Amino acid sequence: MVDLEKMGASGSTALDISASDSERAALTKRFGFLGLPAFSARVTVDRRPGGQVVVEGRLRGKIVQACILSLDPVTQDLDETFRIVFRQDLTEELDPESGEAVLSAQADAPEPLSGNMLDVGEIVAEQLSLAADPYPRRPGVKLEDVLPKPRQGERGGRPPKSDQRRHPFAGLATLRDKPRRGR
Numbered sequence: 338m339v340d341l342e343k344m345g346a347s348g349s350t351a352l353d354i355s356a357s358d359s360e361r362a363a364l365t366k367r368f369g370f371l372g373l374p375a376f377s378a379r380v381t382v383d384r385r386p387g388g389q390v391v392v393e394g395r396l397r398g399k400i401v402q403a404c405i406l407s408l409d410p411v412t413q414d415l416d417e418t419f420r421i422v423f424r425q426d427l428t429e430e431l432d433p434e435s436g437e438a439v440l441s442a443q444a445d446a447p448e449p450l451s452g453n454m455l456d457v458g459e460i461v462a463e464q465l466s467l468a469a470d471p472y473p474r475r476p477g478v479k480l481e482d483v484l485p486k487p488r489q490g491e492r493g494g495r496p497p498k499s500d501q502r503r504h505p506f507a508g509l510a511t512l513r514d515k516p517r518r519g520r
Contacts, residue, residue: 372401423450
């Protein structure tokens with residue numbers, strides 16, 4: 338946690354974060370990884386005039402996830418940079434004609450920041466989740482490698498017509514043709 342009041346109006350602080358075994362285990366569980374053998378970050382927090390707070394950093398480590406096709410472990414080396422701009426006094430701009438709030442469509446629009454405490458650990462954890470590959474895949478694995486092979490007499494992996502199940506709504510079709518009682 339960084340207390341922005343202690344930094345002054347235009348201060349700066351640098352943090353070296355190295356996750357402990359218990360913190361890595363908690364992050365592994367939180368994000369559904371198979372493992373997080375190494376994780377660290379170097380973060381700089383700059384308080385600038387006008388109420389802006391810029392958080393920049395670099396994440397390094399290793400993430401172990403399950404391959405989306407084979408479920409085998411896949412290791413991803415992590416070396417990512419990030420930059421987030423916060424603004425403490427984020428007031429809405431009003432349209433002069435209608436008086437309604439105008440939303441900014443800028444890609445680099447600042448994030449709102451309430452209070453004087455900045456949770457840098459949570460920012461780093463969120464950046465870890467964004468840096469992780471959403472679809473990890475073991476090199477060389479193809480979808481065809483994990484699909485069941487067609488049996489003798491099958492076409493393209495589909496079961497023969499005799500093995501196909503009835504449509505789940507087939508029973509409703511028979512009810513449609515029956516006369517209704519009492520109506």
